[in-house]
Amino acid sequence: MAEKLTIVVHSGDMDKIYSTLIIANGALSMGMEASLFFTFWGLQRLQRESLEKGPLSKMHMLGIGKSMIKQRMNKANVSSLERLMHDFKELGGKIIACDMTMEIMGIKKEDLREDLITEYGAVGTYIQEARESTINLFI
């Protein structure tokens, strides 16, 4: 069995979703398996048309900071979150949506991008993934 990376994606901040998807794609590219457990603010990014919509974790400044960073990222030719998510799925990455968050935030399955989600689960599902992972992060 291949080594595995598991990440709890708690934050919905744009920069942290970048960290998540870059690390996860790196793991898949280097021959590991990867599972992402989306919970709380992170889960909001799996709602339709929301992946790129997160604020910047620092210096967001009502969106001014974010658009400045976005400009610099475009200049440096950094790929979009949409492309990174597409690559993650293509390389066999797994996405778990936290069902308790769905209940708390009133998010229904049809509000989410069901095409991306491998399964819906709670802490037990995450533990089963994490216990067999060599890398486990909380972002």
Add this chain to the structure above:
Amino acid sequence: MSKIKVDCCGETCPIPLIETRKAIRKASLGDIIEVRGTHQASKKEIPMAVKALGLKLVDTKEEGGEWTITIQK
């Protein structure tokens, strides 16, 4: 046995690594994968991935800031 070319010139982290992995997945056993790029960290990291995947690193060369890595599946 065929040769697959991947052009990652101008691309930055983590695209060269991802595109290399995608090409490796699609290749058949014995195929040659030739990746070109300009992102310096990837020149070091793609060989690490090749090793981790248990594949053969055939050649690495660089000319004028552009590197070419040749892999055999």
